[in-house]
Amino acid sequence: PSTQATLVEHLLAHPNDDDAWAVYGDLLSAEGDPRGEIIALSLSVEPDAEARVAELIKEHEPTWFPKVARVRRFTRREYEYGFLRAFTMPHGRVNLSTTLLRDVLTSSASRFLRTLNVQLAGFPLPFVVDVIAAAPPRGLRDLKLGIFPDHDAPEREEQPEPHPLLASLPHLTSLTLDVTQGELALSHDALETLLVMEHGENFDVHLGRASLPKLAHLAIKRFDHVPFRARALAPMLRQAPALRRLEVWNVADTAGFIESLIEHEVLAQLSELSVVRGDLTDDGAQLLLEHVAIARQVEHINVERNFLSDAMFERLARAGIRTMGAQRARE
Secondary structure: OOHHHHHHHHHHHOOOOHHHHHHHHHHHHHOOOHHHHHHHHHOOOOOOHHHHHHHHHHHHHHHHOOOHHHHHHHOEEEEEOOEEEEEEEOOOOOOOOHHHHHHHHHOHHHOOOOEEEEEEEOOOHHHHHHHHHHOOOOOOOEEEEEEEOOOOOOOOOOOOOOOOHHHHOOOOOEEEEEEEEEEEEOOOOOOOEEEEEEEEEEEEEEOOOOOOOOOOEEEEEEOOOOOEOOOOHHHHHHHOOOOOEEEEEOEOOHHHHHHHHHHOOOHHHOOEEEEEOOOOOHHHHHHHHHOHHHHOOOOEEEOOOOOOOHHHHHHHHHOOOOEEOOOOOOO
């Protein structure tokens, strides 16, 4: 491989290596690429260097991202060493078309993109995943996707199998999905945080055959009125040996879910468990007292908006089980 290609691979894995950036900047300057000067200025201690970097980015950004330039005031862009480090377009201001998304992903200025946050209306998740996977930013660490299908748009055929997006993002450590429908299969060697915010009952996360050796924080928050049947989640979580924080909202049969966490030895590895907006009662919480040695190991158990009595909270506290959270009133 060429020296430049080798440097790019090194910087994707080690984005804070200033010495490597200096060498890369020299190579770009030799080719007449303005980002070579930007890298040199970024590494400089001269007082006017930062202002000059801003001038150069403003001058060249329309060339790097011709479609983004038309809606630049609706987007948030952060640069580092002359390359786009983070790109965000909030939902509700301008719907980011897939053409615009491709413009961002295929630009050489996105070569070292680390954070991508896009909100798309009118496109199902599998379709958006295809767009990203066609030009994946290989240095991406943090991906946030908000998918809100347009109810007036024609129905699209669902893909029979979820798209293996994560395989094309080897350095990804954090994934956030804010969705209403779709599906995603998960298997990734570097992913540490997965946040799923569901606004409907038609989204599925497939963990059955997943390998998530570094996943430390999983949150599945359903905001729809239809409860999430999470009991089947526990055996899947055995594929995440590093899991320490688990949050599940709007759980149907919360006691059954906790029982499955105990049965599959998931609770024993957690430092924090949240079962918010569930249906846990005093009878269900008895499970924690019956497995007190395991429950005591969890530093925080958040049972906010369930149906526990003050007396049960007191019993749990006397047993050394740390629970918290305001409860819902019984109807």
